[in-house]
Amino acid sequence: MKTTRFFSALFLTSLTIPNIIWANYAIVLPGQHEQGSDLQGDVLSAYEVIDWELNHSDLIFGANTNQSLNTNIPAVGYMYNQKLELNSGQLEDEIREIAERYGVDYEDFFLHFLEDTILTEPNPTHGENTLLNRKPMLVGYTADAMHAGFVLYQPPPWDADVFENFQQGGALYLYHSEQFNSVDFEFSRFAQGGRFWIEYPSEVNANNQVTAWSHLVINEDNTENMTQNQAVSWEVPSDWVRASTHDGSGNSYGGGQYFGSPFVRDGGRLYVVRVRWQGQASDIRPRLSRVQFRDSFPIIAKEDLPPNKVTLGSKESSHSPSLNEPKRWRKIRGFDQSADLNQDNYLSPAEYQNRSNKSATARFRWESRVIPFGQMWDQNSSWSLTNLANPGLLMAMGSYYGQHWTKLGVSGAYNDDTNKLLGSNQFDIYSGGNIAELDAIAGSTEADERYKQQFSAFLKRLTAVNDKPLIGLNIGTANLYGRNGQAHLIDAGNLYFREHYIFPSTGFSGYGGLSKFWDNSALGYSGSKVIQQATTRYGRVQFFGNNQENWQQDQYSTLAIYYLHHHPEQSYFNQWNSGYVYGSNNTTTDNFWKAGVPKNMAYQPTPLLNINLGVPSGAIPKGFQPLTLMLSTRTPQPEDYSIVGNTSQTQVAHQELPYGKVSLLPTHAYFLYQSDKQIVEGGPEDMVIAREFEHGRVLYRTDFYGKNADFYTAEKISIRLDPPMKPVSADGRVGEYLDEVQVGGYQGLILLY
Incomplete structure (x- = not known):
């Protein structure tokens, strides 16, 4: 593939032009660039670090706002469609300007409670510096x-x-x-x-x-x-x-x-x-x-709670008693819109006095917005959940993002928190909770499912109202089609980020695992792109120490795992540490074996990425079996290891899949070795998985569940090579031809013809 390159004169004086990186590589949430040193100890300015990132990546996910930098390679910015802030900023101001221009009521862009609602506030610091706290x-x-x-x-x-x-x-x-x-x-x-x-x-x-x-x-x-x-x-x-x-x-x-x-x-x-x-x-x-x-959202202590109201008509509240009851709750007042005769989103004294719904005590409609108290980001958060079914919101956000993506030189944007919607993870309702726009209780399964569908539909339409932008989503590690997955997001975007997805000790199955990674192939078949992020969690660095050898071996294993199921036109790789804090600032001894190295430079396994394997061959050598593909299903009973196909097929099938089957791009990964003992049907206890490429082969040895520190010391397995092949070391050096290699637990290996 082609990697876009441009170098400043300053950059060229201090760095050697690298080989073209063979695999697609994404840099995630760059920023906070500072002076540092490369792995050889050469000092780099902050500008040279930026230059390095641009010349060693094919996609920037969560781009900075420097247009002159971002237009050189595809980049996506950031968006958050399911909320706008009550403490409005530039985004809210411009969305509101667009609404006014088209004669649309800005307040219609939000969800509102029909009745006074009491909900738990798990983290009382969230929103404490905002209007939510007066x-x-x-x-x-x-x-x-x-x-x-x-x-x-x-x-x-x-x-x-x-x-x-x-x-x-x-x-x-x-x-x-x-x-x-x-x-x-x-x-x-x-x-x-x-x-x-x-x-x-x-x-x-x-x-x-x-x-x-x-x-x-x-x-x-x-x-x-x-x-x-x-x-x-x-x-x-x-x-x-x-x-x-x-x-x-x-x-x-x-x-x-x-x-x-x-x-x-x-x-x-x-x-x-x-x-x-x-x-x-x-x-x-x-x-x-x-x-x-005025105290629009009063704090309620436990002793001041009214008698618990469990039901509203046929709708059930999401509140259930807990051994760890929160220390405080919040009240959000409901708004009786039928009493607002002049539709100005405010109940005058007369309108308020004559309202029919006495359980709704808000004077202003904005006071009834659906707000996930204690479940936001920090003390400056003031989320108001948006009415994603409102066509005016789609028009306004589409217009806003279209203009700003062009201005910033990005190709689209991504939504970071696709799980923070209307489910019980965001809302624990003590009483009330009925949402006017959904006719469902916040935190209930009914409200969550409806809002998820609206969220997905909104993102699809956002793609349509702009010129085919990249719409990115940060999705979970579970297979999207399984019972633990986010099935509503399957068609919602066209760029998916799988955070902390590949472990150095990734297993064959379980909650995730290689047998369940096939949803990436299904997304690839539909034309979507997937960023697979590797982490050092459950790797040698975590289990055995933060040194150079363990880092290189973990990087090697995760890249090998990626190669086993990647698709050249649809897949991107990213290597990170064990944490969730991103940036381009320098490493410390807590997050790398060497301090003072710009993080993306430290974590990218550049020498290994420069090894040209060519395209996948699309074939399995005679006498070997393709990998079994699995799915966590619900029917006829809950099952974690339902077999739905194998890696040589262009479709997987199960009654729980859409229309009973899903098309995908086959990887032709296969069992080069598998133990006689199986944990479940199609799932060996110990195995070496391989995939053939134009110029070589990739191997990875794992067990069924993965993440097992003891498996690193398992007895090595001998693998015959016919014809002989050249192994690549963890630092990217190509060795001499061998007719046999030894493979240890959770070891990745690249072999060249």
Whole structure:
């Protein structure tokens, strides 16, 4: 295959041009490049590391945003279709702009609870720095009406004289992604005299910059003119517009407010209020200690839980008692959309009073979004699950990604968390939980299956609305067609990433294993590409020590396993360490045998990849049996080792497969040796698996289950070579012709004619 190459003069002065890598190689989530040294000790700049990666890869999975680099080889970026953030950023802002342009309601892009819902919050740190925890997206004060502002970035309590410059138009500013109607104030010094009022943007220009501010009508001031800590609430005005408060200049004075936020500086639109105070010289200004929004998603302790509501009509809640009950829960209010007579996603006092569903207490529709509390990423996460069946969402996301993929020079994007949808792994409902758009309980099998199908259909359509992009998915290690697999993703994308898929001690069967890797051949038959990532987990490095020899042997074994079932036009290889943290920064003694080497350079078995085996021969030598192909099935009873075919066939068959059969690209891998003892039918206890290529042969010895530290020391097996062949060492050197080789446990070996 052809590998795209380009070299800077600087790169050429310090590195020798490598041989063309024979196998497709993918680099996963590059970034954080830094100065390091190659395996020979030669120093490399960060730029030279980037150059090396580009010249030693055929695909970048999870590309950086440097267009000039990414356009030289295929690259995919990152996307997350099943959620948008409540704390909106550039993505949400642009999606919303597209929705407005086409007259589509942005709030329809989300799932919403029909009723007040209580769900567990396993990790209370998730979302703690966001609106989910009542914190403004941005809060600060100004020296005058056009000042960029002083941001209150430190955790409260503060002692901020936010109205110090009131005579010059200085004020307190609060930003939210959605409309809100209440703010809680705490003061380090109470006001004595003076008065305050709150303003909102009521008009904007063509660039969505504020041109007019109007007074909010305050209906309840429990601070009593900022003389005590309490809330202020107001009537939500119909002309409150989402606006930008800065002109994009980045100037500290004269351009408006952005409080150090690049998002606001560059035109990001939010709902904002400014709080102003006026007084005489004899009056005492209030000083601010804390400000937070209404508690839209209250925390509920165990002792405050209401009586458990197990069922809703015919629908069952997903909550079940556990020995390890969580310490806290969250309440998400339901929204009665039938009461929203003017369809503005807000229930006025009259609408709220007259609503028919008294079990739904949200005033704003956004307050009822389906949010997986405690099951997101980190303290800055604020996920709102999207309504993937909404055609407007598809249109908006398709438009957004199409523009940005072109701008970034990438060929598409991948979704990293295909398991984080609506299942019980994300939602444990204590009470309520009915989702308006699905008519199912969050966390239930019914909701999970419906949402999975919508997720898959959304990705398929995303491919159609753009110019055949690469739509990538991070999928599990289980066979997609089996009972443990993600069958709904079979046709969802055209580029699949199998993370930590190949172990140096990969077995023949079990949860995964070589007999179940045939779904990659089925994906290849359909035209999809598969990245198979190797890991050092359960390898010599883990079992016997982090040294050079063990690393090289693990790399050799995983590459041999890959070659046994890869397809030249459809398969990509990636070698990583035992962890899940990616990047191009340097190795340490914890994750490689040598510190200070750029990770992708350290982990790629370049000398072995340079060995040209040619294309698979597509034949099994006479007298040898093809590998048995297996599947975990449900019928007629659960079975982990159902035989569905072998590696010489172009189809596998079983009643649980779509239409009873699946077409695939045969690998013609075969048993070069197999023990007389079998664990199950078609599954030897000990075996050497081989595959023929144009210029050689690949061998790998394994046992049935794999991952067995003792098997590494199993007695070696002698394999006769007729005709004689040349073995390749772990460092890529080609040896002399031999007529016999010894193969140890979990050993991979490349032989050349």
